[in-house]
Amino acid sequence: MSREDVFQKVMEIIKPFVKNEDVFQQANESTNILQDLKVNSARLVDIILNFEDEFDVEVEDEDADSVNTVGDAVSLIMEKLAA
């Protein structure tokens, strides 16, 4: 799966929890999930669990803690897919 494919899927997974639609429309890898997209921090758990289901990977809690931007999520998933 290409980085672009993973990015698109990550965006789809994040979308239902986004509060700032305008920023989401122009989001890129440096967009911060909590601060820019205004996702509720308690929803990060839902997002991580959806990553696991969608990409069939396991994300440890420590790995999940390192996810701040959309790009962090894409990198983490790329890493897991390659493992």
Add this chain to the structure above:
Amino acid sequence: MSNENTQSVRLNRHEVLALLPQQEPFRFVDEITEVDESHIAAHYRFKPEADFYNGHFPGNPITPGVILLESLAQVGVVSLGIYLFALEEGLAGVESKLALFVDADVEFSGLVSPGDKVFISAEKVFFRRNKLRTKAMMATEDGKIICSGTISGFRVDR
């Protein structure tokens, strides 16, 4: 924080109820009948003298849906959370942390009148990264479903 307090402890159903922070007039759990790592069951009888019946609705008292939801959350998120936190971090974990209600997707299918007794049960969906989600249900004594859905709590410092 002593070592003893942070040791994993398996609370019984009475201890869980005693640790539930919600008190009168905002406690909507009478008794916890079952609790373990994956589920919890409890019941509650809505008090006919509860103040909200005066306004919801005048001359036609019906328990508000938000109160039913609160009852679901007090059992399915807060009480089960207390049990799980104690298993993880002992009594220190229960005393310093609280599961705050963060999301819900619930359907209402029945009415609850003053004095009705309801049975609440919840099955754990997941407990990860401080978030507890359960599939919760409230039913009448004869098993008719009043409301059901998923509710979640997030562990925060008290």
